[in-house]
Amino acid sequence: MTDFFIGHVAYYFIVALLVIGLYGMLFKKNFVKKLIGMNILQSSVILFYVVSASKYNATVPVIDLKFGSDPIHYINPLPHTLMLTAIVVSVATTGVALALLIVIYKRFQTLNEDELLERMK
Amino acid sequence: MVQKSNSIIVGIVSRFMAPFIQLFALYVIAHGHYSPGGGFQGGALLGASILLLRLTVGDKGSELVFKKEFGTPLSGFGVFIYAAVGVLAMIGGGLYLDYGSLPFAGMTPAELRSLGILLVETGVGIGVMATVIAIFDDLTMRHFRD
Amino acid sequence: MKLLSYILLISFGLILVYAANELPTRGDPNAPINRDSSLAGTPGATAHYIRNAEKDMKTPNVVTTILADYRGYDTLGETTVIFCAGIVVFLILRKQKDGSKV
Numbered sequence: 001m002t003d004f005f006i007g008h009v010a011y012y013f014i015v016a017l018l019v020i021g022l023y024g025m026l027f028k029k030n031f032v033k034k035l036i037g038m039n040i041l042q043s044s045v046i047l048f049y050v051v052s053a054s055k056y057n058a059t060v061p062v063i064d065l066k067f068g069s070d071p072i073h074y075i076n077p078l079p080h081t082l083m084l085t086a087i088v089v090s091v092a093t094t095g096v097a098l099a100l101l102i103v104i105y106k107r108f109q110t111l112n113e114d115e116l117l118e119r120m121k
Numbered sequence: 122m123v124q125k126s127n128s129i130i131v132g133i134v135s136r137f138m139a140p141f142i143q144l145f146a147l148y149v150i151a152h153g154h155y156s157p158g159g160g161f162q163g164g165a166l167l168g169a170s171i172l173l174l175r176l177t178v179g180d181k182g183s184e185l186v187f188k189k190e191f192g193t194p195l196s197g198f199g200v201f202i203y204a205a206v207g208v209l210a211m212i213g214g215g216l217y218l219d220y221g222s223l224p225f226a227g228m229t230p231a232e233l234r235s236l237g238i239l240l241v242e243t244g245v246g247i248g249v250m251a252t253v254i255a256i257f258d259d260l261t262m263r264h265f266r267d
Numbered sequence: 268m269k270l271l272s273y274i275l276l277i278s279f280g281l282i283l284v285y286a287a288n289e290l291p292t293r294g295d296p297n298a299p300i301n302r303d304s305s306l307a308g309t310p311g312a313t314a315h316y317i318r319n320a321e322k323d324m325k326t327p328n329v330v331t332t333i334l335a336d337y338r339g340y341d342t343l344g345e346t347t348v349i350f351c352a353g354i355v356v357f358l359i360l361r362k363q364k365d366g367s368k369v
Contacts, residue, residue, distance in 0.1 A: 003292075004292075007292030007293050007294075007295075008287060008288060008290070008292065008293070010293050011284075011287035011290055011293075012284060012287060014287075015280055015283040015284050015287055016280070018280075018283065019276060019277075019279065019280040019283070022276060022279070023276060026272065026276070027272070051293055052298075052300055053300070054293055054294045055294050055295075055296050055301055056294040056295070056296060057296070058296075061317065061328070061329040061330055062327050062328045062329065063317075063320060063321045063327040063328075063329065064327075069317055069318050069319075069320070069321055069322075070317075070318075071301075071303070071313065071314040071317045071318065072296065074317050074329065076300055076301055076313050077313060077316060077317065077329040077330045077333055078312060078313045078316070078333060079300075080330050081330050081333045081334050081338065084330070084334065085334075085341070085342060085345040088345070088349060089345060089348055089349060089352075092348065092349045092352035092353070093352060095352060095353075095356050096352050096355050096356055096359075099355070099356045099359045099360050100359065102359075102360060103359055103360070
């Protein structure tokens with residue numbers, strides 16, 4: 001039971017992070033807070049990939065002469081590669097979202113969802 | 122429009138730190154073959170060093186290092202380097218982005234692939250650095266009349 | 268209405284926890300992602316990358332080789348996405364003439 005919990009506690013943490021991000025996106029009325037929630041959700045997905053790459057008794061995926069090139073000695077490099085690009089793209093998309101928020105604030109003088117829906121009628 | 126920081130300590134320390142951050146970023150890009158690192162991380166570090174100067178020294182001082190007009194064209198240049206390496210491999214007689222057939226004489230295909238990775242990572246690094254700076258500059262423009 | 272939303276969110280979290288119990292233990296060397304071949308019998312990608320990276324391109328860092336060579340098209344697309352994001356921010360926030368609505 002304890003071994004099972006230790007092996008899965010990382011997943012529970014990631015689920016908690018994902019639900020927190022979803023809560024921010026669904027319940028908060030301010031758009032900046034929604035954007036922060038989206039970033040938390042993205043982080044949880046990235047952490048999930050990185051956790052899935054881990055392997056006991058293995059080292060970083062840089063080929064070492066001591067170990068040769070047997071896959072059992074190295075953690076899985078593919079999720080790290082995919083998440084490396086995902087992190088940089090998330091930074092760029094956050095920039096686009098902030099630009100849109102600036103334009104919305106210029107036009108409507110508010111970032112509250114209810115007020116915006118009222119204004120757009 | 123970012124104003125100069127009022128604190129002397131913040132200004133001097135960040136001006137002292139920025140060249141070391143840039144040196145470390147170049148190391149991360151160039152040594153990405155043998156240690157954790159590469160174009161994305163090195164580019165983000167280069168961009169962060171310029172952003173540090175933008176935030177502390179202000180627009181006037183930091184534009185001596187990196188002009189605001191260069192951001193968007195340089196990010197296009199980074200993508201161009203990446204695509205051009207692929208076309209160069211086609212000129213050498215291979216497929217697109219197949220670095221083993223780059224037209225450089227006197228190298229085995231494995232060494233050519235290593236060289237191609239370095240060229241591509243340089244392009245990615247330039248692109249990421251310029252995009253981070255360009256987004257920051259666009260976001261901190263004077264948007265509202267005060 | 269607000270209460271219903273909270274209940275939905277919490278039950279979504281509980282479903283995810285239930286699904287997480289079925290996932291392999293963290294760091295298990297025999298997890299499907301770390302196997303040499305997939306469940307269908309096709310050869311796995313990561314084992315191939317680790318075995319051939321040093322031989323193919325004399326680069327010990329396997330992450331770099333996958334990023335720039337094995338999946339070069341992928342990275343080209345990602346770089347283009349970043350470039351497009353920079354262009355979009357520039358186009359949204361460029362200096363407007365006075366009196367324009369947006």
